[in-house]
Amino acid sequence: MQSSSDQILARLMTFHPKVIDLTLDRVHRLLAALDHPEAKLPPVIHIAGTNGKGSTQAMIRAGLEAMGKRVHAYTSPHLARFHERIRLAGDLISEEALSALLDECDAANEGQSITFFEITTVAAFLAFSRTPADYTLLEVGLGGRLDATNVVDQPCLTIITPVSIDHQQYLGETLPEIAGEKAGIIKRRVPCIVGPQEEEGLEVIEARAARLGAPVLAYGQHWQVREEAGRMVYMDEHGLLDLPLPNLPGPHQIQNAGAALAALRALGADEAACEAAVTRAEWPARMQRLRHGPLVGMAPGAELWLDGGHNPAGGVAVAATLARMGKRPTHLICGMLNTKDIAGYLAPLAGVADSLTAVSIPDEVNTLPAATTAEAARRAGFAQVHEAASVAEGLAAIIAAEPQARVLICGSLYLAGRILQQNG
Template sequence: MTTMNQPVASAAEQEIERLMTLHPKGFDLSLERITRLLEVLGNPHLKLPPVIHVAGTNGKGSCTAFCRALLEAGGYAVHVHTSPHLVRWHERFRIGVKGGRGQLVDDALLADALRRVGDANAGQMITVFEILTAATFLIFSEQPADAVVLEVGLGGRFDATNVITDPAVSVIMPIALDHQAYLGDKVELIAAEKAGIMKRRCPVVVGAQEFDAAREVLVATAERLGCPLSIYGQDFSAHEEFGRLIYQDEDGLQDLPLPRLPGRHQFANAAAAIRAVKAAGFTVTDATMEKAMGMVEWPARLQKLVEGKLLEFAPPGSEIWLDGGHNPAGGEVIAEAMAAFEERHPRPLYLVTGMINTKDPVGYFRAFADLGEHVFTVRIRDSEAGLDPVVLANAAFDAGLVAEPAGSTIEALQEITRRQLPGSPPPRILIGGSLYFAGNVLADNGTPPV
């Protein structure tokens, strides 16, 4: 039976559901299966416009969004591949529009590509992510555009997107510990996996790196491959000055508006994107950069919820933020942003958190130990990997926070409302801990990405 919360699946969604019953949902890092499949499809990955290939533990999605904004501000048509999606599978495939804003893929176009990929695979062992990646290349090769911004799914070296042989530029964003089961338990090992997207003599941009060991691996790999190399803090940089973003590279200094995406961490993400788009050979003017800072968008990355169904359950005047950051390094940049908000406009901070079981919840929560008033933990819907809210609340307690489980995001917001004292300032509420949880929230709020 279909309910209001279970809309009828579209043709593309039905095709994906069918493929998921036939093939494993998780990651099995290898390039053999996708290479074989793409060959049957006529190697569409070799027929793409110039590719900006983006890897990293944190910030790769924001860098992708800035690259898209810069290219679109310059009038270019740009295809964009991101993962995971938040609410609908279609979000992974954005089709470029010349002189305009890229649009999420048409359902019929996606369904047709998925059927063709499924037929070409002919029942062979493959993962769903590999099928989706093959569909990405098929769609992007058949729709005209000036550029492709291609976000890595997991790692780099053996990620399904890494069949690209000559990227216009490879971008490596900040590296931290994450997905240790797949990528290794040291930042040097993870950096080596991410560096796998670098190709001989193709330009490389290294974004801001917290760990010297990671940066050293990336630089050494680029130099070994003879790649023209740009390093954040050495060849380009960005900082805030008098409420403006100052970007600097060998072309000089640009005085820009602060990015529309909040948080100081976005300054370095914006800088990496500017450098990447330039390194890829596209024209980037002062006017283009100025326009891009004001039009960049990236749902569930410190996204302020200003409309939607959930707002009616929170105390009137509440400030509600949504962020999918899910590892300790992500927690630190989000907590830094919350602290900056608190300094300017003090409010009690509540966390509503859902996480999956491959993450480090104590490490994530520790960043908020001196900020959070109270944590409500919620189970992620439609995820076998979602952490039990009681286990998650205990992790928050271990990190020094007061926490309790809640039955849903709505229940958590209702409890925050119940605790609101007369005359006290409306709270600041941070909802997050996982992109999958953020997707649940955007769906419940009736504000999916478009």
Template sequence: MSAPAASSQPSLEALIARLSKLHPKSIDLGLDRMHALLARLDHPERKLPPVIHVAGTNGKGSTIAFLRAILEAAGLRVHVFTSPHLVRLNECYRLGAVGGGKLVGDDELLAALEHCERVNAGDPATVFEIETAAAFCLFAAHPADVVLLEVGLGGRLDSTNVVETPLASVIAPISMDHTEFLGDNLTSIASEKAAIIRRKVPVIAAEQAPEAMAVIETQAGRMRAPLHAAGQQWHVGVERGRLVYQDDRGLLDLAAPKLFGRHQFDNAGLAIATLRAIDAFKLNIAAFEAGIVNAEWPARMQRLTSGALVSRGPQGSELWLDGGHNAEGGRVVAATLGDLEERVSRPLVVVAGMMGNKDANAFLANFAGLTRHIIAVPVPGRAGGMPPDRLADAARALGMRVETAASVEAALQRLATLAYEVPPRILITGSLYLAGPVLAANGTPPA
């Protein structure tokens, strides 16, 4: 595929701005509009290569990254639809090819979105519904062996939940998030996500809180769907720094994931369990090994080692980026930082920016035992961003030393003026909508 034409980006941005006027809400869960649009498009969702559908609260994207890397290592062509993007909308669409897929080019993406816009003919539709329909059109038009399809929000009423018979339904860890749409308790949220389970289609579930697992088990039983649950039908662990996976088919002893953090062993295990549960795939151990060590997923405990922002911080400091934004996401990042501290001790500074609908107290509480220094920043270009003063108040309530800055760049410049005996470890976190501008400003956007 040729490199995308830079001149098409303004056209894409103008189109998305136009599509955003089709519906007064950016999020309006429901499938009626989606079914109507897909019918007008002659049902591209029925012409897709076999689909693996992935829901959950945390770890969906990383699990898909492992799935893609393993399948591509086996020589298969893999289409991928994920959300949200970090820098460019193209990141949501990866077209499979022998030897590895590539992000869709600007012109082809623009054509697919415009086609959906024309067919929709001005009827109410959210931007995500149009974007999902465009993914189905693109994937139906290009041959591939498998589609990896990530749920956008929830599951039951998500725009992706129109595929009738996927190869597998995958449920990553479920936790509290998007309570205004999915319910204010874990049972309700799990019910929404477990609704992607299809009759007699294998369900592969990560380790869950008991109330979430109970919902998954009930729904799997109702749909007569074979359940492959972590800690029951399969197990993953760390032994001598290696990933050890075991199920009734045997044991895999693999190198550690390239993606950083103990939670990535769990995400890798979920990907392995999924592929071993699908009878259509006969993958050798070399594909699993290569996929685990080569999978990449930006803004998930990503170490930034070069770039414009790296040079602005204190000399010799470490700069890490993670898009975590809920309590559970904060917990796994804090655990990873604890592991880093055991290896090489450095003072920790957290530069945080969050969206206004997130629970800042629950997120920041994870870092209370690791740092007393928080710098609150705005999420650039987002009307729904949390004001830094409000985020700072949440940190102060946890006994942290807090200051605010106008931007991540300003925060790093401020830190560069401080005297450190040991250069600090700096974590930029709180939102994927913050992580995207950080990667763009650093000059290291996802490829």
């Protein structure tokens, strides 16, 4: 049975012919009709970037909450339920509150054209403006400059995680163009934390910051982070931190942790808060080990993992994570969207997996057919390529041949969301 918020969300999907239409005009109009909730938010930390936004946000939240701070958080897309996108002072928004806010925004919009992401972002701002908290963490949906979250004039901090090629149809074909869109969140005289970047992207980010007089705290210049002897070492002008490795798996999480620590140190966090940031963060579907549910029950002797990365940089990160795991037969079950660079995603994974089973993403209009994914896997160099009608069917075939296998379900956050829904 649909909840009332599901029914309202389905209606909001019909207010604009496009899912994505980057402009801020409609958002400003609706915010004005609601008496500008974006001007009444607790201090805002605004996060853009191609990869690592969500993990970085999760670590910052863990650190701030360890300091006793109440933190709002906005993220997208959701995995299993829309409510995941809006966290009020630490707790996911309730069904009752979400339905009331969506109805209020719908009424204020008066039937005018607006995208689903725009009107739901305004609903989040309305919720954040009415609930006391110490900080608001805003994750950009797409790009930065024209993203619906980019309406806060004076955040207390901006963060740009690594920028790479993705969403070219909206953000530009080249890395400098895409970096320019991400750098659109930088505000006059507001400090900006910058994660590891390609040189041509960093130049664009630093140039915009210089024009706006925004202090830059950049990886490699103002802060460093590395793995050393099974620990994570972070250093900036405040001194050195010797911390455990992040609890979120994968070597790329060390860089994300570095950006989170740079942000926390800029906000005055102590060492205990910094340690909590890297040891207590929770972020589903980012190299997440599945430990219960029907799929795990099908394969009691196997390791079952889930990851939602979907662009070439995500493929590199997943490959590096798998390469560092203990020796074990490793098989991928992969489903992707037809808007993604499938060849770029699969290329780094061919060398670390024994096989790939291609699936279509259930109930997703933009899914890549399993046959297309399979053909791309063959071209990428996978030794064994199969197709399956579902993840469960693919898993059953893998386990029948190798009961102790490591199996990674990957290729799309939409596929990951379906798995989390189905697997409980």
